[in-house]
Amino acid sequence: MPHQLYAVIMAGGSGTRFWPASRRSRPKQFLAVAGEQSLIAATRDRLAPLIEDDHILVVAAREHADLVREALPGLPPENLLCEPVGRNTLPCVALANAEVRRRDPDAVQVILPADHVIAPAESFRESLAAGAELATCSGALITFGIRPSHPATGYGYIELGPLTGELEHVSAHEVAQFVEKPDQLRAEEFLRSGRFLWNSGIFVWTTAVITAALEASAPATWKALRDARPQDLEQIYPGLQAVSVDVGVMEQASDLRVIPIDYTWSDVGSWGALADLVPSDGDDNRLLGGGSMEAIDAQGNLIYGEAGMLTALIGVRDLVVVRAGDALLVCARNRSEEVRGLVERLNKSAPEHL
Amino acid sequence: MPHQLYAVIMAGGSGTRFWPASRRSRPKQFLAVAGEQSLIAATRDRLAPLIEDDHILVVAAREHADLVREALPGLPPENLLCEPVGRNTLPCVALANAEVRRRDPDAVQVILPADHVIAPAESFRESLAAGAELATCSGALITFGIRPSHPATGYGYIELGPLTGELEHVSAHEVAQFVEKPDQLRAEEFLRSGRFLWNSGIFVWTTAVITAALEASAPATWKALRDARPQDLEQIYPGLQAVSVDVGVMEQASDLRVIPIDYTWSDVGSWGALADLVPSDGDDNRLLGGGSMEAIDAQGNLIYGEAGMLTALIGVRDLVVVRAGDALLVCARNRSEEVRGLVERLNKSAPEHL
Numbered sequence: 001m002p003h004q005l006y007a008v009i010m011a012g013g014s015g016t017r018f019w020p021a022s023r024r025s026r027p028k029q030f031l032a033v034a035g036e037q038s039l040i041a042a043t044r045d046r047l048a049p050l051i052e053d054d055h056i057l058v059v060a061a062r063e064h065a066d067l068v069r070e071a072l073p074g075l076p077p078e079n080l081l082c083e084p085v086g087r088n089t090l091p092c093v094a095l096a097n098a099e100v101r102r103r104d105p106d107a108v109q110v111i112l113p114a115d116h117v118i119a120p121a122e123s124f125r126e127s128l129a130a131g132a133e134l135a136t137c138s139g140a141l142i143t144f145g146i147r148p149s150h151p152a153t154g155y156g157y158i159e160l161g162p163l164t165g166e167l168e169h170v171s172a173h174e175v176a177q178f179v180e181k182p183d184q185l186r187a188e189e190f191l192r193s194g195r196f197l198w199n200s201g202i203f204v205w206t207t208a209v210i211t212a213a214l215e216a217s218a219p220a221t222w223k224a225l226r227d228a229r230p231q232d233l234e235q236i237y238p239g240l241q242a243v244s245v246d247v248g249v250m251e252q253a254s255d256l257r258v259i260p261i262d263y264t265w266s267d268v269g270s271w272g273a274l275a276d277l278v279p280s281d282g283d284d285n286r287l288l289g290g291g292s293m294e295a296i297d298a299q300g301n302l303i304y305g306e307a308g309m310l311t312a313l314i315g316v317r318d319l320v321v322v323r324a325g326d327a328l329l330v331c332a333r334n335r336s337e338e339v340r341g342l343v344e345r346l347n348k349s350a351p352e353h354l
Numbered sequence: 355m356p357h358q359l360y361a362v363i364m365a366g367g368s369g370t371r372f373w374p375a376s377r378r379s380r381p382k383q384f385l386a387v388a389g390e391q392s393l394i395a396a397t398r399d400r401l402a403p404l405i406e407d408d409h410i411l412v413v414a415a416r417e418h419a420d421l422v423r424e425a426l427p428g429l430p431p432e433n434l435l436c437e438p439v440g441r442n443t444l445p446c447v448a449l450a451n452a453e454v455r456r457r458d459p460d461a462v463q464v465i466l467p468a469d470h471v472i473a474p475a476e477s478f479r480e481s482l483a484a485g486a487e488l489a490t491c492s493g494a495l496i497t498f499g500i501r502p503s504h505p506a507t508g509y510g511y512i513e514l515g516p517l518t519g520e521l522e523h524v525s526a527h528e529v530a531q532f533v534e535k536p537d538q539l540r541a542e543e544f545l546r547s548g549r550f551l552w553n554s555g556i557f558v559w560t561t562a563v564i565t566a567a568l569e570a571s572a573p574a575t576w577k578a579l580r581d582a583r584p585q586d587l588e589q590i591y592p593g594l595q596a597v598s599v600d601v602g603v604m605e606q607a608s609d610l611r612v613i614p615i616d617y618t619w620s621d622v623g624s625w626g627a628l629a630d631l632v633p634s635d636g637d638d639n640r641l642l643g644g645g646s647m648e649a650i651d652a653q654g655n656l657i658y659g660e661a662g663m664l665t666a667l668i669g670v671r672d673l674v675v676v677r678a679g680d681a682l683l684v685c686a687r688n689r690s691e692e693v694r695g696l697v698e699r700l701n702k703s704a705p706e707h708l
Contacts, residue, residue, distance in 0.1 A: 020666070292704065296696055297689075308680055310707040312374070312696055315686035319670065323682055326662055330684060332669035335651075342650055342666055350646065353664040 003206065004107045005132055007051045008096040011040055011060040011068060011114035012086050016343040016354075017270050017336075020327035021289065021304050024354055029115035030067040033288060033304070034268060034277055038071045040114040046121040050128060051110065057081060057099060058114070059092045084233050087240045089201075090248040094214050094225045095233075101207050108132045109210065111203040111245070117277055119264040130170040131204035131259055138166045140255040141213060142204040143175070145197025147262040151187035154269055154337070156180055156199040156246065158258050166257075175256040178246065197260055199246065201267070210249075217252040218243075271320040271329075272336035275302040285313070289324075302333060327353045357560065358461045359486055361405045362450040365394055365414040365422060365468035366440050370697040370708075371624050371690075374681035375643065375658050378708055383469035384421040387642060387658070388622060388631055392425045394468040400475040404482060405464065411435055411453060412468070413446045438587050441594045443555075444602040448568050448579045449587075455561050462486045463564065465557040465599070471631055473618040484524040485558035485613055492520045494609040495567060496558040497529070499551025501616040505541035508623055508691070510534055510553040510600065512612050529610040532600065551614055553600065555621070564603075571606040572597075625674040625683075626690035629656040639667070643678075656687060681707045 011029050022028040029040045037045070044056060053074045060068050062082040068075070081095055093111060100107050110128050118124045131142045145158045161174030178199065182190060190196035205213075214222035224236050241248075250256065268274050278286045284300045287293045291305030298313035304322040305311050311321060320336050322329040331339065346354055365383050376382040383394045391399070398410060407428045414422045416436040422429070435449055447465060454461050464482050472478045485496045499512045515528030532553065536544060544550035559567075568576035578590050595602075604610065622628050632640045638654045641647045645659030652667035658676040659665050665675060674690050676683040685693065700708055 020664075294696065294700060294703065296692060296699075301684075305682075310374075310681045310700075310704060312681065312683045312700075313685070314683070314692050314696060315689040316673065316684055319684065321682070321684055323677070327664045327666065328659075328675070328677055328682065329666045329668070330670055330673065330675055331667070335669040338650060338668050342648065342668060345650075346648060346664075346666075349648065350664060 003132070003136055004104050005051050005055060005110065005128075006100050006104070006107045007047050007056045007110045007112065008093070008100070009040065009043055009056060009058045009112060009114045010089055010092050011058050011064070012083060012089075012092055013113070013115055014061075014086065017340050018274075018322075019339055019343050019346075019354070020324040020329055021322050023325070025063075026067060027064070027115075028268070029113075030064065030071055033274055034117050039117070039268070040068070041071045043112065043114050043116065044072055044075075046118060046124055047110075047128075050125040053079070057096050059083060059096055060114075061086060082230070082233070084237045087237060087242040089245040090218055090243045091221055091225065091237070091240045093210070093245045093249070094218065094222050095228075097207060097210050097214065098226050098228065101211060105207055107207050108135055109203075109205055109207060111205075113201050113267070115268060116200075116202075117264070117266045117268050118261075123263045124261075127259060127261055128204065130167070130172075134167055134170055134172055134257055134259070135204045135206050135209065138164070138255075138257060139206070139209055140257045141209060141250060141253050142172075142257050142259060143250060144200045144202045144261050145258045146200050146265045147260055148191050148196065148198055151184065151191045152198065153181055153184055153187050155267075157182065157190055157196040158199050160195050160197065160258065160260075164257060170259065172257045172259050175250075175258050178251050197258065198265075200261065200265060201246070203245070203250075213249050213253055217249050221248075270336040270339065271302060271304075271322065271331065272333050275320070275333060278302070287311075289322075291323075300333065357486070357490055358458050359405050359409060359464065359482075360454050360458070360461045361401050361410045361464045361466065362447070362454070363394065363397055363410060363412045363466060363468045364443055364446050365412050365418070366437060366443075366446055367467070367469055368415075368440065371694050372628075372676075373693055373697050373700075373708065374678040374683055375676050377679070379417075380421060381418070381469075382622070383467075384418065384425055387628055388471050393471070393622070394422070395425045397466065397468050397470065398426055398429075400472060400478055401464075401482075404479040407433070411450050413437060413450055414468075415440060436584070436587070438591045441591060441596040443599040444572055444597045445575055445579065445591070445594045447564070447599045447603070448572065448576050449582075451561060451564050451568065452580050452582065455565060459561055461561050462489055463557075463559055463561060465559075467555055467621070469622060470554075470556075471618070471620045471622055472615075477617045478615075481613060481615055482558065484521070484526075488521055488524055488526055488611055488613070489558045489560050489563065492518070492609075492611060493560070493563055494611045495563060495604060495607050496526075496611050496613060497604060498554045498556045498615050499612045500554050500619045501614055502545050502550065502552055505538065505545045506552065507535055507538055507541050509621075511536065511544055511550040512553050514549050514551065514612065514614075518611060524613065526611045526613050529604075529612050532605050551612065552619075554615065554619060555600070557599070557604075567603050567607055571603050575602075624690040624693065625656060625658070625676065625685065626687050629674070629687060632656075641665075643676075645677075654687065 290307035291309035513530035644661035645663035
């Protein structure tokens, strides 16, 4: 009998980059930014039938527990793990590993963020299944790398090592190195070389292997969380080191494999990135969220509206226009990454709008 | 004793050009588009102390009666004349003339739209006083012409005739002709010639003179309204010819004078025109209406917001952004005259947003 497959959906992001649609009280993963569904619901649906709700754990900020329940009504209550404060992804992985280990120490785990867009879902499930098989037979930590479509400077990269031969039908490589976000010039070199993939933040490993890796690389965090009960987390979490699983586990480990992904993937990092993912009308305008649009000689605009609300455009190009609650954003589409800086400014000048 | 001076404020406009701030239910004259006050309240205040509330008549659409009362709380109730349907300005002038004539057949009347911006108020009162004196001594219909600042194609023009000598201290001309809105080329000729003024739609006349002019040029309308009681208007108005006082009276008359105005005047015909009237912040951005603004590298934008609402701009230039109720307009500033066409489209596609 094959090992049981579990998924851990990491839903702890605070999502300031989609302000004003995303708010402290409702980060991006709980918004339907890229379709009819919230990103977290789409993430869950993408897993079925490979992994069903009873084998899905969601790790989220405690303040967003109701949003998770609303988005995933089929999730068993005990499968929602709440963090009292955010400490990046390593504690999240350790917390989930402790829970999976109690349920099934032989389980294989898929770790994935709640707020990515990936298509087609079937190809993704095939990748995950291949990863699970490889994790089991190799005993390595498996990560997925995205074949770059352009010289992006907003992602970390994974340099490919040699092809490994554990499984004939899975094209997996050793990991030569992880590389931090490059500048434009290096990103162009990476793209040209063909040897670098974007770091997706999606992982597969067996429970035994990640347990050993945590014991080796993050012993304090693992020891604190290994046997913790939910009611203990309030005490424990503030003292944990905030570190990503990439830095705290993957970069410390030696036995790694990377499986390339060459279908549609996006971490939907900005309004501009989102615009690239959504089909447009005949004038290259896109309407998301809700409401309606009327455009006169307007092209290349991304409108995020609200139910019942009309957005009218006259003679404007390449804008991101987001109306949400008490705030309105009008932003040049190629500058939407500056929303993050805007939110920092508002944090000082007008926090009531965050 | 000099003749009593009355003002007739014409507040019947439907104001589609300021959509979505102006709505069918609240046209532009009832909005504070150019300052703290609504345009109609500013119009009234501009008249004092030359003309006080008891001598001010307001003609408005019946459906806007409450808006007039709200904007002008000092207006005596009997000074509000309601039209059951709009029939352009000639019936409005005739209706007001009938009322003034009942009160004081020797009165001199100032006729002015509710939705203009004029400054300084003192200069304007001097012009009106001069017009009243000229109207009394000359027996002519007096109009005011705006010295053009640019070759506008959106206004009718008045060609100046010879200077008249009735009053030494008032520089008034005969009217050579009224000219419809010109094309760009003619507008440039008009500007160069120095002989053409914009038709302001502001008039002064004695009650006897306008009565005679109405009898001569619009006998049916005048006869219908001369002795009408308010309760009769429902029956009468639908049958009246819809025509402007410019076309129906001024262009038919021979004894006319025009007094030039060379201070700030605007009929605030579009969002773009409004932007030219309002002081800007250091980045040439303007915030009107209400709410707050946060701008990163944004210049030349006009924001019309709502109380409690934040508008954030990143990297955008020369936009008009209007958030009002269930609609949002984002428009290139130099194309704001196309709002009128947009409203016509919405009238078919989404009248619920008008």
